[in-house]
Amino acid sequence: MTSDGDWALRSRNAVWHPCTQMKQHEQAPPIAIARAAGAWLYDYDGRRYLDAVGSWWVNLFGHANPRINAALTAQLAELEHVMLAGFTHRPVVELSERLSALAPAGLSHAFYASDGASATEIALKMSFHYWKQQGAAGKTHYARLAGGYHGETVGALAVTDVALFRDAYAPLLRAHPVLPSPAARAGHRDDAEGAVDAALAALEAFLAQHHASTAALIVEPLVQGAAGMAMYAPRYLVRARELTAGHGVHLIADEIMTGFGRTGSFFACEQAAITPDFLCLSKGITGGYLPLSCVLATDDVYRAFYADELAQGFLHSHSYTGNALACRAALAVLDIFRDDDVIAANRDKALRWGRMAQPIAAHPRVRNFRQCGMIIAFDVEAAEAGFARSFAAEALARELVLRPIGNTVYFMPPYVVSDADFALLVERTLGIIDRR
């Protein structure tokens, strides 16, 4: 029987963990997970942990979900993978049709990759290439928002605005203009409406002056996750869509985190009733099972690449583009959404979670308690240096997986977390806040 300790030590020597200063694992080794079920993870020593962050925002319907497992097992017996150039298969066709049907009208063409950052890269390249093919080759820049996060490959990092991830690589990154965020939190403002107005005024002025050099505006609709769950009103998206369309600039909606019901609607864009030119999806798309990402593009974009010349096509690929197993997991996820009427059920669940979390909202050390659908976040006042790390460690000691961003603590559990487990999450989180 191998214990947690053995795997943790071997992992420290052999595995280079993501988003981690490996030296910190001298004090707090990684936790080796032996198995998982529903919202709970179990280690080799029999301890359990409530996955209150959905394993980095990917898990929707719990670990070891029997329906997704069954779909994958069936798919394994048929086809695991075939290259998508020159070939196709039923899961990728069905998934593309169903995603288009669920997305804002007009997003009828699905291009696949494996991770969120790759979806960002695809949208950026497609946008630039589209304009070039329209004779507007000078559109070589992308407008991005303060606090925005779109992934960490070199192109995606260039449109991301998180200093900790960017600064080391600054000389490698193209300089793209940063516009004010409509989220009060990311703009360090107190008034939500004022933040939206200021961001819109800045966007309008920017586009009037720089539309000729700007291919696209890239945004995270409604919630800027990595900025600390910075939330803003749909009216920013409504007006941003009008302004970008009016100035001949694309709108890229990065719904890698917000998609698949996180904000209460299936896609966050629905709450503004807009159709972006590109919709980037990943994370929840496979329910947290397999890496898959997708860019849905409009027919207008698609047609600009449709030509006799090879080089006018979108010559971008990843080895695992449209992987059959990942697509089948995504189909199982869509089946669950449909068969269980998940969005409607989540509406009640979000209300319950909000009510159950009221003792946190009312805590004297808690500021800016906020909720957008299935995401709850709040800031802890007078947080000490190293707050996020020590809070996470105390959470683990109480069987909770929490990863604060700065002084922001957030809950993004799988939708299937029981009310009893959510109550436990609230009560133990309060215990950590109280002890500080």
Ligand SMILES: *Cc1c(COP(=O)(O)O)cnc(C)c1O
């Ligand atoms: C996570 C995330 C990404 C990057 O996705 P990866 O799969 O980690 O590359 C991009 N944009 C948003 C909004 C995200 O939350």
